[in-house]
Amino acid sequence: MMTPLSMNNSTVQALRKLLAQRSARHDDGRFVIEGPVSTAEAVAAGWNCLMQFVPEGSGVRIEGAGPVQELADGVFERVGSTKNPQAPLTVCEMPTASSADVLRDASFVVVLDQLNDPGNLGTILRSAEAAGADAVVLTPGSVDVYNPKVVRASASAIFHVPVVTATLEQVADAGLTLAGTTSHAFPGRSVVAHTAADLTGRVAIVMGNEAAGLPDEWNDEVGPIGLWLTIPHRGRTESLNVAMATTVLVFEVARQRT
Template identity: 40%
Template sequence: MTERPDQPPITSPRSERVRKVAALAGRSARRKQQMFRVEGPQSIRSLLAHRADLAREVFTTARADAAHPELADLAREAGITVHEVEDQIIRAMVREDAAGKTSDGATAARTTAAGANPESGQPSGTLMSPQGVLALGRLPAEDPSAAVAAIAALPSGQPLTVVVLHEVRDPGNVGTLIRTADAAGADLVILTRTCADPYAPKAVRASVGSLFHLPVVTGAEIDEVLEALRSAQVTAAATSGYAQAELFTAELPSRIAWILGNEAHGLDQRTLEAAPLSVRIPLAGHAESLNVHTAATVCLFETLRRRQAGE
């Protein structure tokens, strides 16, 4: 383990350094500090292995270091400082507010009411630390023109999948959708400016490292994205309960961009009409619709299935 020579070890959960890390739950603090936090060994492993250029510091307990020694090795190879701290320091970095929620609004994971938690051994009533390890990363700049540039940089003349999130407001949904896009082999994820921040702690946790596995571009304008997709010969596709074509029988182009809308009302009519392709996911039961993540999963893995089958 190494400490920066100009920074003393962190020994107090009330220190200014700890408070700054905890404040990164808020978007304004992330923008001010130009930093975001990553919690848990799997996400940190992905950060260090795939986007070490974003990594700044790693904080770990002795127990977490013993359980995941590869994290310190990866950090050392990338020239990233690793700080060994007590578990109370990690907990304070993701501390609860007075309402019993983490500062990004997610309900805190609590220990059992009587005694210690059987898995963590922590006393009851405390916020469970993220498996004893946390990292800080440099917040990428939000560039409204980045989406158009990313689409223009896609390889031409070969199959690909793009995922566009438009007005998806819940950071947990954003992170989960990025994870699903990664699992389905997507080439690019684009978020319009009205989406939740993918670098919010809840979103980073929900992505479980996928945020660092594929290009994720934020701050886009949907009209510019649709035009750029047309120019790159990528077909924008949307789901609608009123579409005539069914997903499982419709012809899907080899270069496709799935446009996914708001949790409550889906895509607005203007965006639906602008998408060259609209399909309906057939529902066999009495449910009227699917949530955005389930719909995305069905569409993305149907795309993957056909590609692997050569259809």
Template identity: 35%
Template sequence: MIENPKSGRVKKTAALARKKERQEYGRFLVEGPQAVRELLAYRPGLADVVFATTGNEPWQHEIDRLASDGDVELERVTGQVLAAMTETVSPQGVVAVAQTWDTSLDEAFADAKLVVIMHEVRDPGNAGAVLRAADAAGADAVVFAGESIDPFHPKVVRSTTGSLFHLPVVVAPDLAAVIDAARAAGLTTLAADVRGTDLLAARSEGVLAGPIAWVFGNEARGLTDTERALTDRSLKLPIYGEAESLNLATAASVLIYETAFAQRAN
């Protein structure tokens, strides 16, 4: 039982909330029973250690079993120690330390039919929600391009609720290189943009039925003209009511699912 919230191990674990330490150690935090469960079930080889409080929580037995099956170190800690390891106001009793990973564009795009590219997306909640929607819709990969938020940021990891471990995730600084790789893999690149043509027209043309890579821009400014010009086509989601716009996560979810429906109907 780890009882001292000021111990060196606790401080080193808590430091992974910062990008500098994540990059230095190649490790990140996975918080909460759902995310830890998905880590242990889908990517146990990435897990270094699981820290869990004692008690009769509903998830306790399954987390213990998955850690044992994956030969992952399991440490019992006090509630104070767990709170010191995370930035969450109300920790849910379990935290894991996992290894970050690199996936190449060629690997992620091989045989892909649906890819989601986020460019300059900065909000962790938006990024996590888009990744989760991509996973739910059966996308083959998600790319964090340009100066997008780190996919291993604790808030992104939490908001994906485990989807981070279900599909390839790529970090790529150069959007042009991402577009080139998508095109080389046979994907049509579509920019989501209010200046684009109507989604319904593209749907009726059968555009969405083929292999597609969606490009979503920054929450505040979207995509620049130069960035849009890199893609094959720009499409907009029509708004029929009086709302000024949709937020990124909502719009992206609709477009990703529209594509998934079209591809499965084809």
């Protein structure tokens, strides 16, 4: 066991940056998993974990998650991304599969265009994984899937469904039909109820940003969307948020494919 590290140790500073900065994570190709359950799930799913940080004197150690490094008294609590961080904080490598490789073989994909909220992304990863999606695609400018809040909110689903960054055009070029969702009527959009559309082919369910949705100017002629879906609401309109709407849609895809 090495000496417990203090706050100003360079390794500890690097760990903090991985938790706090998207650019640090993607420059290094590494991110941080917090807690024993998520760490163990990542290891079991074959993710490559490099080092696990624990408080001084902690007996926590996850088999297969890399060497254990103690942090000096009080350091662990200051580094973790929550009020009461759980040990270990585990540094793991991001997977390297290219979006082209992932999309080529995918038959059922969820695409999130400019999604902002970490909690929404975590929930959508859970739904997509449970419904059997082959991949989740984030467009450039979306929230970072390796943000600690996303990793936590995904309840380990992140380790079980490939997540890649790609543009809508790249998804369409891979041969998937882009099924966009809309809750408003817009000129030139032929909208079909999600339960009436045929979602059994190679399909990408495209969800827009929380506030703006998909661009208003896209219709049947303009923009990459090949099929416009809507979830018929019996109540008021706009009563579902993006994570709930995605949950409804991915399980309709799953139902049609049963």
